[in-house]
Amino acid sequence: MAQTDLVPAARAPVLAAERLAVDGQYLTFSLQGEIFGLEILRVREIIGYTQPTEIPLMPAFVHGVINLRGSVVPVIDLAQRLGRGATELKARTCIVIVEVDAADSAQPMGILVDAVDSVLDIGADAIEPAPAFGSGMRAQFIRGMARREQGFIVLLEVGHVFALDELAALARGVETAEAQA
Template sequence: MISELNLTADLDSYLSFHIKKEVFAIEVGKVIEIMEVPNITFIPKAPKYMKGVINLRGKVIPVIDAGLKFGLDPIELTINSCIIIIKLESSDNEIEFGIIVDQVLEVFELNSNKLQASPDVGSEYNLDYIKGITKIDEEITMVIDIDKAFKAGEIKIKNEINQETKKTKK
C-alpha cells in the first residue's frame, strides 16, 4: 500500500494537443478551460504570432497562434481547432491568454521522472521551453514548460487593452 501511494504522488497530469502533426502537452494545472474558436478581434502592430483578442465572459483575453509561436506554420482553423485558455502567474500578477491549437487530444498522467531531456540541437536554438519528451502510444510528445514558453511581457497587450477600457468607462 505504501509503494502505491509513493507511485501516485509523483504523477503529474498533462493535456496533450496537436500543432500541425506534432504532439505537445502542458500541465493541466495551468489550463483554465478549452473552448471552440470564437470571433477573434485583430490587434494592429501585434507580433505575428498574436492572432488578436477575444471576449471571454467580459474579460479581454489575448490569443496566440501556437503554430507560429513554436516556429511552425500558422494554425488553419478547422472544426477540431480550439483555444486552450491558460493562466500564468508572475511575481506581480496573473495573466490569462489563449493558444489556438489544431486539436486537443487527451489528459494523461506521467511520472515526472519518465520525462527524457530535450535534445541538444546546438546553441543557436533555444529549447528551454521544452520541459522534456515522452512517448505516448508510440507517438513522441513534447512537454512544454508553459512559464518559459510564454513570458508575461509577450502577453502584455491584455493589460494595455484592459487599462484603455477602464479609462473609456470613466
C-alpha cells in the same frame, strides 16, 4: 559543496533534472502533426474557436484578443510562436485558456491549437530531457519529452513559451519597426 552552492552554469543540469522530475497530468493536443502537452494545473478551460479581434502592431503569432466573460484574453497562435507556419483553422481547432504567471497574479492567455486530444498521467520516469538540437524550437520552451508508444509528447514550459515580459518586448519591437517604415 552543496548543490545550492554551485555556480549558476554548473547548477543548470541539476535544475533541469529537478524540473523534469514532476509526475502529473498533462493536457495533450495536436499541432501541425505533432503531439504537445501542458501541465493540467495551468489549464483553465478549453473553448471552441471564435474569431479574435485583431490588434494592430502585434507580432504575427499574436492572433488577437477574445472576450471571455468580460475579460480581454490574448490568443497566441502556438504554431507561429514555436517558429512554424500559421495554424490552419479546421473543425476541431480550439483555444486552450491557460494561466500565465504575471507580476502579482495569473494572466489568462488563449492558445490556438489544431485539436485537443486527452489528459494523460505522465510519471517522472517517462520524461526525458529535451534534445540539445533538432527540435526546431527554443530549448527553454520544452519542459521535457514524454515517451509513448508512438514516439514522444513534447511537454511545453508554459512560463517560457508565454513569458509576458518577452511578449511585451516583441510587441514593442514590432511597433517600433512599423513606426520606422
